[in-house]
Every structure is written in structure tokens, then in C-alpha cells.
Amino acid sequence: MAVLKVKFTKTKRDKLAQILWILNWVSVVSGVILFSLGLFLKIEIKKRNEVMAKGDINSLPNMLISVGVIACIINFLGGKICYDCSDANKFSRWKLVMLPYIVCTFCFTFCILVGALLCYTMRNELEESLYLGLRDAIKFYKDTDIPGRCFLKKTVDMLQIGFQCCGNNGFRDWFEIQWVSTRYLNMASKEVLDRLKSNVDGKFLVDGVPFSCCNPGSPRPCIQYQLTNNSAHYTYDFLTEELNIWVRGCREALLEYYTAIMRSIGITALLIWLFELSVLIGVRYLQTAMKNVLLLGDLEGESDGWLLENSFMETAKYNISIIKNLGKANQISTVSGINDPNIDVRNTNCGKTNDTTKSIPAAS
Numbered sequence: 001m002a003v004l005k006v007k008f009t010k011t012k013r014d015k016l017a018q019i020l021w022i023l024n025w026v027s028v029v030s031g032v033i034l035f036s037l038g039l040f041l042k043i044e045i046k047k048r049n050e051v052m053a054k055g056d057i058n059s060l061p062n063m064l065i066s067v068g069v070i071a072c073i074i075n076f077l078g079g080k081i082c083y084d085c086s087d088a089n090k091f092s093r094w095k096l097v098m099l100p101y102i103v104c105t106f107c108f109t110f111c112i113l114v115g116a117l118l119c120y121t122m123r124n125e126l127e128e129s130l131y132l133g134l135r136d137a138i139k140f141y142k143d144t145d146i147p148g149r150c151f152l153k154k155t156v157d158m159l160q161i162g163f164q165c166c167g168n169n170g171f172r173d174w175f176e177i178q179w180v181s182t183r184y185l186n187m188a189s190k191e192v193l194d195r196l197k198s199n200v201d202g203k204f205l206v207d208g209v210p211f212s213c214c215n216p217g218s219p220r221p222c223i224q225y226q227l228t229n230n231s232a233h234y235t236y237d238f239l240t241e242e243l244n245i246w247v248r249g250c251r252e253a254l255l256e257y258y259t260a261i262m263r264s265i266g267i268t269a270l271l272i273w274l275f276e277l278s279v280l281i282g283v284r285y286l287q288t289a290m291k292n293v294l295l296l297g298d299l300e301g302e303s304d305g306w307l308l309e310n311s312f313m314e315t316a317k318y319n320i321s322i323i324k325n326l327g328k329a330n331q332i333s334t335v336s337g338i339n340d341p342n343i344d345v346r347n348t349n350c351g352k353t354n355d356t357t358k359s360i361p362a363a364s
Contacts, residue, residue: 005306008289013303016286017085023279024079030272031071034112037265038064044261048254050155053132056125060118064265067111071276074105078283091290098287105280112273119266126258130251134168141210142181157212163257165250166213171227173249178203179210209245218244281307 008016042061045052081101084090094101137156143149160166167173185192185204196202207228214222222244226232289305296303 004308005304006285006289007302008285008305009302010300013085013286013289013293016282016289017082020082020085020279020282020286021079023275023282024075024082027075027078027276027279028072030275031068031075033068034064034071034115034269034272035068037268038062038066038068041261041265044258048159050152051130051133051137051159051250051254053129053136055129057122057129060115060122060262063111063115063118064269067108067115070108071112074101074108075279077101078105078279082283082286085286085290092294095291095294098283098291102280102284102287105276105283109273109276109280112269112276116266116269116273119262119269122262123255123259126262127251127255130254131168134251134254138168138173138179139177141177141179144181145183157210159250159254160210160212160246163250163253164215164246165248165253166209166246167249168251169249170247171209171213171243171245174209174213175205175207178205180204180206213245215244215246220244 038061041064042058045057045061078101081094081098084094137152140146140149140152141156142153144153182204187193192204195206196204199205206225208225209227211222211224214224223233223236224245227243227245228238230236230238284307285305287305289303292303292305293301
């Protein structure tokens, strides 16, 4: 029994073809939107590539870009097909193409759904990439004289100023690394030497942060050194007074920024998926209705259209059996007692009788 069978008259078929022709052109625009969203996300990730570890983060924008390009091509072809389907004579040219086209469109529509879901499931991968990338960027903050790292100081400073953040998880991350280059340390100073010797790794660690962590909105001048020393500053209490530096970590700030972008892209992709799915359903109805018109031979009469010719279970079993037979097509049975049907062929007599051969008498 056909699934969701609908009866179409000549007028309904023509109207459906015209509507689908318009919707396919709208779908071309939706493909352009997907391409633009993927390109925008790729550029945003590229801007802060220095503070991200290499991973699968670019797979999402690359997928959106690819799906957007495919959407433009498929929907452009779909518009041409639907336009010709208003005429049964022109439809005969696309008769063999329609079913493969619908299958390809279904796969492409499924890819849109996958892309939309990835926008909501890649948060953990993004957080890990930001954590590792920011950790290395802060670690090499002081290496302004080393090629390949000399730009990291400016990158981190601009990041902390722009996103109003400090450190990876927070400002205390700067306490655990040497972020001041050795070339700017006075090695003749006893305080510097004592601090270097007090550390196992010989690092110059201070309870201070770079200037880019300072909050310009604070009424008090920025305190970026000796943050945990109450006696070093007048009327200052580290535990009770609100610090005039950014408390939020840059990983959290960037994660919120990219999550908001991907959430918006995910909602847009879901809406496009629903729209493409409705167009696909319409094309399937049009294809089956036009196919049945040609089978009936009455181009002006009524015809049935459906989503599936048989029930879901029957369709699934049929497709599974096709897949199984494809695997057995070139397989030769090696089970004992079972002969190859191509070898075990009975001989035909071709109309001749099976007479016994007479023996020739021996000469006496």
C-alpha cells in the first residue's frame, strides 16, 4: 500500500510544478546563505587561529561551504526539471533522471541536517581547541625575538583587550608562567636573581599580569603587579576588594562568542533543512504523479502521487535485499555438496534419440 497517496488532476500537477519551480530558485538562495555562513565562520576561526589548537574545528565551516555549493547546483537543476514537468512530453526527457535526482537531493538534505546538529555538538571540541591554543599562546608570550612566535604577544594582548578577558582560565594563569622576556630583566638585581633561583625551572615568576588585562573602566589605576600582596598597595585588600583587571578567562569569553555564532548558524541551517525537505517531498509527489500519467496514457486525466509506493517496512526490506544480492552477485559457493549452477547444467538431446551403439562384429 502506497504511503501518503494523493490524487492529482491536470490542474493540480501544473500548479505543483510551477510552485516547485519557484521554490527551487528560492532554494538556490538558501544555498548561497549556507555558503556565506560557512565562509563567515571559517574567517572568524581564521582570525584567531593562533590561539586555537589544530583539530577538526574547520570541518564544520568546510561542510557548510560544500553543502551550500551543492545546494546551488542541485536546486538549479531541480528548477529546470520542475519547469519541464508542467508538460508531460518534456517530462519524458527527465523520467529516468528524476529518481536519482531525488535520491541525491535526499542525501544533500541529510547533510544540511548533520551540519545543523554539528553546530550544537562541537562545543566540547571547540573548548578543548581553545584551551590548548591559549595555553601555548600564553606560554610563548615572552618570545618576541623568536621567529614564528614574535606575533603572539600582540595577538594575546589584542585578544584580552577586545574580549575583556585575562589568561586562559583566569588571571592566575599568568602567575604560573614567565611572561616577561629575559632581555628585559636586570640580571644585576638581587631581587631578580633571587626570584630566578627560587624557582626549580629557573623561571621569573611574579604575581602580575600584562597591561592588556587592565580594566579601563575601573576608577582606580590599574594594579598589575603584586596582586596578592596587600601591603604593596594603599588601602588594598586582595580578598575583599574587586580587582581592576578582567577576571574572566579568555577561553570562556571566546567559547561564548563562537557558541553564539554557531547557535545562530544552526538555527538557520535547521530552517533551511525544513524548507529543503518540503521541496523534496513536493518533487517526489510530482515525479510519481507524472510517472503514473504516462503509464495510464491519459495526459489530461487524474493520477496518483505518493511518497513511497509500498509501506516503510516493505520498502526497507526491499532495499536491504538489493544490498544483500549485490554482495552475493560475484560470490562462488564453496560449501561441500552444493554445485555451481553455472557448471551443473544438464545436456540436451537436441531431438536425437538415445540409441545404444551397436558393436561391430569382429572379423573371423
